[in-house]
Amino acid sequence: MPSLGRLHLITDTRPGRDPLAVLDAVLPVARTELVVQVRVEDSATDRQAYELTRRVLARCTPYGVPCLVNDRLHVGLATGAAGGHVGADDLPVAAARQVLGPAAVLGATAREPATALAAVTDGASYLGVGPCRATTTKDGLPPPIGVAGVRAVVEAVEVPVIAIGGVTAADVPELRAAGAYGVAVIGALSGATDPARAAADLVRALTW
Numbered sequence: 001m002p003s004l005g006r007l008h009l010i011t012d013t014r015p016g017r018d019p020l021a022v023l024d025a026v027l028p029v030a031r032t033e034l035v036v037q038v039r040v041e042d043s044a045t046d047r048q049a050y051e052l053t054r055r056v057l058a059r060c061t062p063y064g065v066p067c068l069v070n071d072r073l074h075v076g077l078a079t080g081a082a083g084g085h086v087g088a089d090d091l092p093v094a095a096a097r098q099v100l101g102p103a104a105v106l107g108a109t110a111r112e113p114a115t116a117l118a119a120v121t122d123g124a125s126y127l128g129v130g131p132c133r134a135t136t137t138k139d140g141l142p143p144p145i146g147v148a149g150v151r152a153v154v155e156a157v158e159v160p161v162i163a164i165g166g167v168t169a170a171d172v173p174e175l176r177a178a179g180a181y182g183v184a185v186i187g188a189l190s191g192a193t194d195p196a197r198a199a200a201d202l203v204r205a206l207t208w
Ligand SMILES: Cc1ncc(COP(=O)(O)OP(=O)(O)O)c(N)n1
Pocket: 008, 037, 039, 070, 071, 085, 086, 087, 088, 089, 090, 107, 108, 109, 127, 128, 129, 138, 162, 164, 184
């Protein structure tokens, strides 16, 4: 797998959000430190997911920024995305690896060491680990695992750990000290008054 970016921007497709405007602001700032994960609402159609992914890819490709597709692996395959991300309600990691093939980037959600180890054994190339903090962006999450929970996973695996859930630039030093490789965010970029500046703050914290 080519080296993975440390800042994962997950698209915010809730009503009133403009994921492509946020991407346009973040791309020139974060460049090769960026990974974009296309994540649509459960109610979105595959056609909507496909069209959004094509638009994201058209923007990311000139920057050499990889685009992953959340949950809907067939959309990733159909658009030529670099890979996908799966969690507990999606295809099992081993099945996802079979679908995507050996070269694809495959992320898996893990909240504790045992699941993390199993996901890596089954073919995950990185792990999304959280929720670090309480967040209103996604419903139905378990209680936050905090920095200590992230550290427990880091110590169990050798693939990059991407911390997720209520993460802001202010959290990055502590997460890095715990061994996290990077962070995945929705609100910290999509909800920012100035997404370019928020991206610059995140990249600085992730790379100094
Ligand atoms: C980087 C990263 N980590 C975790 C998740 C969450 O995936 P999942 O548990 O499958 O939940 P949904 O995002 O599908 O609602 C993620 N998407 N990315």
